[in-house]
Amino acid sequence: MTSVREPSAGIATDERWRAAxxxxxxxxxxxxxxxxxxxxxAEEVTRELSPFIVLSPNHFVLEVGxxxxxxxxGLDGAHRYALDPLEDYYCMVESFRQFRDPAVHYACARGxxxxxxxxxxxxxxxxxxLDHCELPAKVLSEIHRVLKPGGIxxxxxxxxxxxxxxxxxxxxxxxxDAGHPHTFTRPMLHTAILGAGFEILDVHARSYRKEWFRDxxxxxxxxxxxxxxxxxxxxxxxxxxxx
Numbered sequence: 001m002t003s004v005r006e007p008s009a010g011i012a013t014d015e016r017w018r019a020a021x022x023x024x025x026x027x028x029x030x031x032x033x034x035x036x037x038x039x040x041x042a043e044e045v046t047r048e049l050s051p052f053i054v055l056s057p058n059h060f061v062l063e064v065g066x067x068x069x070x071x072x073x074g075l076d077g078a079h080r081y082a083l084d085p086l087e088d089y090y091c092m093v094e095s096f097r098q099f100r101d102p103a104v105h106y107a108c109a110r111g112x113x114x115x116x117x118x119x120x121x122x123x124x125x126x127x128x129x130l131d132h133c134e135l136p137a138k139v140l141s142e143i144h145r146v147l148k149p150g151g152i153x154x155x156x157x158x159x160x161x162x163x164x165x166x167x168x169x170x171x172x173x174x175x176x177d178a179g180h181p182h183t184f185t186r187p188m189l190h191t192a193i194l195g196a197g198f199e200i201l202d203v204h205a206r207s208y209r210k211e212w213f214r215d216x217x218x219x220x221x222x223x224x225x226x227x228x229x230x231x232x233x234x235x236x237x238x239x240x241x242x243x
Contacts, residue, residue: 016181017134023178024132025086033069033099042074045125045154052201052239053152059122064111064143065129068096072104072125081105081121083114111139116146125154130192131182140196144242153198153240158233159186161208167231186236198240205236 046055055061055077063072066082068090080103087108090096100106109115111126112135124143130136143153160168160183168183184192186205193200211234216227226232 039074061123062121063125083107114142119148127156131180147242155238164231202239
């Protein structure tokens with residue numbers, strides 16, 4: 001079937017991944033879940049998916065890398081699952097527990113080893129997760145495995161132009177952005193997606209030009225630095241299907 005050979009998207013070591021997870025945990029301590037954000041985002045995801053799958057309460061839905069709560073909190077359905085390697089931390093934080101939907105089945109595990117049976121899910125959601133993983137291609141392979149034939153993936157990821165990726169890779173040597181071991185260009189992401197055996201049904205992305213202008217006028221030192229280094233990212237959504 002599908003290859004799990006990793007793209008050259010960053011430094012993929014267990015030590016580097018654990019550093020990214022520590023960064024992620026610290027980030028959530030300062031950014032508690034926003035209920036309105038998840039509800040609005042879930043509505044947006046549902047609209048974007050509607051030409052390909054109309055969600056019903058009987059669909060099995062998985063979110064890989066759900067964070068403190070996840071998009072899945074804003075969806076309806078009797079069979080909702082969420083997975084994150086930091087779940088043992090999230091479930092202990094009272095402010096997170098108050099917000100989360102108790103009907104969602106949360107699990108602590110890594111995307112490289114999903115604890116679910118083959119062909120279990122109708123839909124898998126992954127929102128800005130692959131660049132946080134140790135082995136992105138393995139994560140895509142696992143998502144492919146747990147999807148039913150004809151199942152759909154909503155994959156959102158920040159991607160860079162080639163120069164932006166080069167700048168990011170130089171910064172990675174200093175671990176300036178500890179939370180993201182991997183940096184993808186759009187062609188690299190397409191190669192990983194197709195290598196995992198998916199069909200690409202739809203792609204849409206924010207304009208690099210608009211994103212660059214937003215960075216340079218943000219008033220944020222980090223945003224302006226990214227713009228001046230031409231290391232602006234673009235949020236890109238891929239809708240995929242397992243043949």
